[in-house]
Amino acid sequence: MxxxxxxxxxxxxxxxxxxxxxxxxxxxxxxxxxxxxxxxxxxxxxxxxxxxxxxxxxxxxxxxxxxxxxxxxxxxxxxxTKSELSRAGKVIMGTVEGDIHDIGLQIVSMMLEGAGFEVYDLGVDVPAEKFVEKAKQEKADIVGMSAFLTTTGLRFSDVIEALQEAGIREKVKVMIGGAAASGKYAETIGADGYGANASAAVRLAKSFISK
Ligand code: B12
Missing domain, CATH: 1.10.1240.10 (Methionine synthase domain)
Incomplete structure (x- = not known):
């Protein structure tokens, strides 16, 4: 072999x-x-x-x-090299505020990295402003969020609103995942996509970049 x-x-x-x-x-x-x-x-x-x-x-x-x-x-x-890593695109990842689940988040971040994306994993309990600040700073292509609790699922919308207020919503694609997310929910809150698992997350991220 x-x-x-x-x-x-x-x-x-x-x-x-x-x-x-x-x-x-x-x-x-x-x-x-x-x-x-x-x-x-x-x-x-x-x-x-x-x-x-x-x-x-x-x-x-x-x-x-x-x-x-x-x-x-x-x-x-x-x-x-930076160019090799950033070829696929830049992704900001994090679990939303109030939520400390990170196993799925880490797997998705690693899989995206493995697929050539430059990933900034902000970790858990990430406030909306932090997603926005990092997305601006890195001129990110994608913001990826995880939430696992029914209560913290509501925080996805806060981040989308904060991106809007900062004037960068049109510049980034937003994807969501975790036990509190679904395809239907993504549509409802105006996210660009939902991934049920890490492979789906990679497919989704690639589809955003190729558009
Ligand atoms: C492990 C676990 C914990 C661990 C977390 C350890 C850690 N470091 O993450 C601990 C013990 C700390 C924990 C704590 C709690 N938990 Co918990 N936990 C789980 C459990 C069993 C598994 C989650 C997990 O890691 N799965 C494994 C990974 C690989 O799968 P995944 O998370 O789904 O991620 C995949 C996809 O979702 C997707 N994905 C994930 N993120 C993203 C992001 C994007 C952008 C995309 C595209 C895709 C994507 O890809 C991942 C890889 O394939 C779930 C049950 C469940 N079915 O989800 C409950 C669960 C999420 N927990 C629950 C609860 C209630 C809690 C607590 C409130 C318990 C308590 N009373 O203290 C606390 C909450 C603390 C807090 N503030 O967050 C509930 C939530 C219920 C609800 N509807 O709100 C669940 C659903 C269990 C249940 N059935 O009751 N928990």
């Missing part, structure tokens, strides 16, 4: 140590970081995402694969 294929398989096998070891080896052999992301890491995580969608894999497995991908990204991030 070639090195990139082995990296893909090790992501699927949730083997962080092996992913990191093979990534280091690939870099030593002169394989370009972008190629590693596009032809090893992302295809591996794509398979995991598809298996999760089909009910073959479950959350803990998906998290461990994402952790393995994170291990490789830690090695790659410093050497991926």
């Amino acid at each position: 070639d090195l990139l294929e082995s990296i893909k398989e090790s992501i699927i096998d949730m083997d962080r140590e092996k992913v990191v070891e093979l990534t280091r080896k690939a870099l030593d052999e002169g394989i370009k970081p972008k190629k590693l992301v596009d032809e090893g890491l992302t295809p591996g995580m794509d398979v995991v995402g598809q298996e999760y969608e089909k009910g073959i894999k479950f959350i803990p497995e998906m998290f461990m694969s994402a952790e393995a991908l994170r291990g490789a990204m830690e090695l790659l991030r410093p050497i991926l």
Whole structure:
């Protein structure tokens, strides 16, 4: 099996140590970081995402694969040039104010990163102003928000309003996800899209950029 294929398989096998070891080896052999992301890491995580969608894999497995991908990204991030990283687009991610769930958020952020997006993960309990401030500062293409509680789902609208007030709503696409979100809800509040899982989030983000 070639090195990139082995990296893909090790992501699927949730083997962080092996992913990191093979990534280091690939870099030593002169394989370009972008190629590693596009032809090893992302295809591996794509398979995991598809298996999760089909009910073959479950959350803990998906998290461990994402952790393995994170291990490789830690090695790659410093050497991926800005242009390589930002080619796909810039995304601001965060869980809305009052909500501390972040497992899904982290998986989505990592998957977007693996797909070549430059991701600014603001973490949890993020107030609307912070989303706006970062989106302005980075001239972001996409703002992605997670919410998991019925109560905090209401905060999506606060962020959209704040983007409007700051005059940048037309400049960014807004996507939402998490247990408090749905496609119908996205429509109701005027978000541009909803993703049920990390693979869907990546597809959505890519569709925004290609428009
Ligand atoms: C783990 C968990 C916790 C952990 C969180 C740990 C952490 N670091 O995240 C802890 C124990 C801390 C916790 C706390 C609480 N929780 Co909780 N929690 C969960 C649980 C079981 C799983 C969530 C999770 O991580 N899933 C795994 C990830 C991989 O899946 P995911 O989150 O759905 O993310 C995927 C997609 O949604 C999507 N996605 C996510 N974000 C985004 C963003 C974008 C832009 C896109 C496109 C896609 C996308 O992609 C992700 C990857 O595939 C859910 C149940 C559930 N079914 O969601 C309850 C749940 C969300 N929690 C719930 C509750 C009530 C609470 C508490 C209030 C409990 C309490 N009484 O203290 C507190 C809230 C604290 C707070 N202020 O936020 C309720 C919410 C009910 C409601 N309708 O409001 C739920 C639904 C459980 C239930 N059925 O009652 N919780």
